[in-house]
Amino acid sequence: MERREFVRLLIAAAVSRSAMAQQASHVPELGEAHAPAPVPWTLGVGQLEKIQVPETDPPSVAQFHPTFFTAVQMATLRRLSALLLPPLQGRPGALDAGTPEFLDTFIGESGADIQRLYQQGLDWLESSARKSFSTSFAELTDDQAGQLIRPWLRTWMADHLPTEPHAHFINAIHADIRLSTINSPAWDRALCQKGNPPVEKLYWLPIEPDIFQLRVKQ
Amino acid sequence: MAAGVADVLIIGSGHSGGMVARTLTAKGISCLMLNAGPVVDLKKDTEHRTASELAFRGFRPPGRAEHVFQSDGFNANVWVDDKEVPYTYSPDHPYNWVRVRLFGGRSLFWSRQSFRLSDYELQAKSHDGFGEDWPVKLADLDRYYSAAERILRVQGRKENLPQFPNGDFVVEDSPFSGSLQRFQAAAAQRGLPFSKQRRAYGIDGLASSVNLFLPDAIATGKLEIVPNAVVRELTVDKSTGHVNGAYFIERLTGRELSVRARVVILAAGALESTRLLLNSGIANSSGLVGRYLMDQIYGAGIICSVPEARGGKGSGGLMGGTAIMPRFRNLTTRSQKFLRGYALNISSQTGAIDARNFADFGESLQKKIDFYHGSGFSATIMGEVLGRYENHVTVDKDTVDAWGIPVLRIDTHYTDNEFNMAADAVDAAQELAEAAGFEVLASNNIPNPPGYSIHEMGTCRMGNDPKTSVLNKWNQSHDIKNLFVVDASSFVSSGWQNPTLTIVALAMRSAEYLADQMRAGNV
Numbered sequence: 133m134e135r136r137e138f139v140r141l142l143i144a145a146a147v148s149r150s151a152m153a154q155q156a157s158h159v160p161e162l163g164e165a166h167a168p169a170p171v172p173w174t175l176g177v178g179q180l181e182k183i184q185v186p187e188t189d190p191p192s193v194a195q196f197h198p199t200f201f202t203a204v205q206m207a208t209l210r211r212l213s214a215l216l217l218p219p220l221q222g223r224p225g226a227l228d229a230g231t232p233e234f235l236d237t238f239i240g241e242s243g244a245d246i247q248r249l250y251q252q253g254l255d256w257l258e259s260s261a262r263k264s265f266s267t268s269f270a271e272l273t274d275d276q277a278g279q280l281i282r283p284w285l286r287t288w289m290a291d292h293l294p295t296e297p298h299a300h301f302i303n304a305i306h307a308d309i310r311l312s313t314i315n316s317p318a319w320d321r322a323l324c325q326k327g328n329p330p331v332e333k334l335y336w337l338p339i340e341p342d343i344f345q346l347r348v349k350q
Numbered sequence: 351m352a353a354g355v356a357d358v359l360i361i362g363s364g365h366s367g368g369m370v371a372r373t374l375t376a377k378g379i380s381c382l383m384l385n386a387g388p389v390v391d392l393k394k395d396t397e398h399r400t401a402s403e404l405a406f407r408g409f410r411p412p413g414r415a416e417h418v419f420q421s422d423g424f425n426a427n428v429w430v431d432d433k434e435v436p437y438t439y440s441p442d443h444p445y446n447w448v449r450v451r452l453f454g455g456r457s458l459f460w461s462r463q464s465f466r467l468s469d470y471e472l473q474a475k476s477h478d479g480f481g482e483d484w485p486v487k488l489a490d491l492d493r494y495y496s497a498a499e500r501i502l503r504v505q506g507r508k509e510n511l512p513q514f515p516n517g518d519f520v521v522e523d524s525p526f527s528g529s530l531q532r533f534q535a536a537a538a539q540r541g542l543p544f545s546k547q548r549r550a551y552g553i554d555g556l557a558s559s560v561n562l563f564l565p566d567a568i569a570t571g572k573l574e575i576v577p578n579a580v581v582r583e584l585t586v587d588k589s590t591g592h593v594n595g596a597y598f599i600e601r602l603t604g605r606e607l608s609v610r611a612r613v614v615i616l617a618a619g620a621l622e623s624t625r626l627l628l629n630s631g632i633a634n635s636s637g638l639v640g641r642y643l644m645d646q647i648y649g650a651g652i653i654c655s656v657p658e659a660r661g662g663k664g665s666g667g668l669m670g671g672t673a674i675m676p677r678f679r680n681l682t683t684r685s686q687k688f689l690r691g692y693a694l695n696i697s698s699q700t701g702a703i704d705a706r707n708f709a710d711f712g713e714s715l716q717k718k719i720d721f722y723h724g725s726g727f728s729a730t731i732m733g734e735v736l737g738r739y740e741n742h743v744t745v746d747k748d749t750v751d752a753w754g755i756p757v758l759r760i761d762t763h764y765t766d767n768e769f770n771m772a773a774d775a776v777d778a779a780q781e782l783a784e785a786a787g788f789e790v791l792a793s794n795n796i797p798n799p800p801g802y803s804i805h806e807m808g809t810c811r812m813g814n815d816p817k818t819s820v821l822n823k824w825n826q827s828h829d830i831k832n833l834f835v836v837d838a839s840s841f842v843s844s845g846w847q848n849p850t851l852t853i854v855a856l857a858m859r860s861a862e863y864l865a866d867q868m869r870a871g872n873v
């Protein structure tokens with residue numbers, strides 16, 4: 133380092149130390165919680181308008197890492213999603229909509245009953261495929277996979293899924309795959325391209341959230 | 351008002367609390383209203399979003415409002431958080447307790463169906479020998495029902511059906527669509543009733559305490575309101591045995607406060623009002639506070655398709671509209687399988703039929719959805735649940751809510767009466783649909799679990815005998831004459847009818863009685 137640069141830094145440090153000493157000797161006025169900064173640290177924030185950020189959907193630039201399903205379960209889920217809801221009529225299928233990835237996160241955060249339903253159901257599909265076709269479910273043709281699924285499809289009314297174990301799983305996951313796909317950003321983009329933008333509904337934000345209780349719950 | 355003694359303390363701001371406030375302040379009586387939650391500001395508290403913009407694509411967020419069938423990603427924040435205000439029950443007998451503590455309560459979000467109880471419900475024991483009669487008849491409530499219908503702007507059509515009493519309606523007598531006429535014809539062939547729905551339209555579609563009752567009360571200058579006030583217990587003057595106020599906790603700061611009042615009115619909703627009485631340890635010489643919990647059975651029914659409406663041919667007035675088949679069982683004859691009765695909600699739809707009505711997937715499923723579009727038709731039950739002593743609530747002293755207040759333990763279950771009623775409703779609906787030439791796509795004869803209807807009733811039932819009831823016919827405590835409970839806690843039987851209209855009528859009647867009693871110096 134050149135001497136000139138060294139002196140410059142020394143003077144800057146001295147100035148800084150002097151400023152800190154001045155701050156330390158400042159007695160806060162009544163009502164002033166903290167010693168004032170050289171420049172008020174919230175200056176200008178109150179006038180900030182929304183920054184126009186060209187947001188990118190994470191899946192288009194990042195790789196997804198499942199955190200709940202095993203690799204085999206994930207492969208089964210992807211095959212099942214492709215079978216139950218392929219691309220149709222210019223709209224994305226479940227795979228295009230990132231539905232298996234979404235369900236990995238969503239089910240992973242859901243209650244134990246739902247987690248068990250999915251894990252046991254996907255494992256059952258895998259073992260059924262091995263038993264019937266000597267290959268993994270992920271490798272089945274549509275016809276083969278359909279043979280395993282169709283016997284368990286039922287008609288049912290809202291909130292009353294079939295109760296037989298395999299029928300319960302198949303119909304529940306079918307409904308979840310459909311809703312996840314239809315409510316996906318990819319689906320919305322397809323609707324917009326068709327000149328039929330998605331419907332907006334009233335969303336309720338947290339209403340005067342109870343921060344005190346949030347602290348207690350932690 | 352300084353921290354003195356209020357004339358009347360009202361706990362709760364929903365339909366019942368709002369109506370008593372409106373009635374009392376109109377008569378010059380000052381009221382102080384406490385509500386557990388905040389006042390909603392739509393500009394601040396809501397946005398318009400698509401489902402894809404929500405964290406969980408419209409699904410109910412995991413761990414939130416899991417007992418609320420009606421919750422989803424859009425509305426999860428309006429319901430009471432079960433972790434903040436828990437309740438307990440046996441795993442064998444689950445209960446779905448759906449609560450809203452926002453100012454106005456569930457009156458912000460109800461289905462608007464508005465029917466009077468008939469004497470088949472009000473005098474049910476005289477009719478079939480089960481349970482108890484209410485201490486009032488339809489004639490006693492007629493004036494209050496009419497006033498409530500006018501304020502709520504109930505639309506409907508008059509009929510000549512004793513089980514479906516007429517009211518002060520805005521007449522709605524437009525013709526039924528073709529599919530509804532076919533179902534109606536099938537019903538008429540079997541001597542079954544079929545009528546227009548009766549709905550409260552309020553103002554601009556909102557029929558809530560906050561837009562129909564409370565503005566009038568506020569305008570008198572005699573109503574003070576404290577939101578975010580979580581009431582812990584009522585206080586009692588030990589020398590007189592009368593209630594004289596309440597302790598409450600500020601929801602957001604945790605500060606403990608108290609108010610004093612000459613009269614206390616509980617309007618916190620059945621179960622919350624009962625919880626307060628149990629936690630306060632008062633008004634229970636009968637031992638019946640918490641007993642005879644009822645609600646209504648929903649969820650059983652059928653989904654059909656009208657064949658002539660498929661393939662895009664459903665225009666020309668064939669589809670669309672709703673109707674109701676009011677109770678037709680156990681009126682002049684007696685079923686061997688169940689007591690009381692149910693109504694069927696009928697709906698003819700012009701939109702898509704849900705995929706779950708076709709046991710199919712992939713492209714084949716999509717072809718069916720497209721072909722069946724616009725041909726949907728449904729019939730679903732609203733059925734009475736019998737009031738049984740063993741269906742009850744108590745306080746669970748081992749579990750407290752976020753403010754340290756002991757929670758409710760709910761112990762209730764349906765019996766053969768409810769299950770047989772649901773099965774009968776599905777059989778009846780299926781027979782009518784087939785007679786009308788419809789294809790039944792799906793059916794369900796199992797009711798939704800208790801609580802789903804969000805119509806909890808009872809647990810402080812009214813009656814003439816203090817040994818067998820908690821309240822008298824004016825919703826006044828038998829034990830404590832300056833204590834009133836004006837929500838659906840007072841119900842003696844559930845009926846099939848949505849309870850809101852009756853709640854509003856009873857609250858108005860009770861408030862008028864209270865005002866007279868206060869004027870006479872009796873309370």
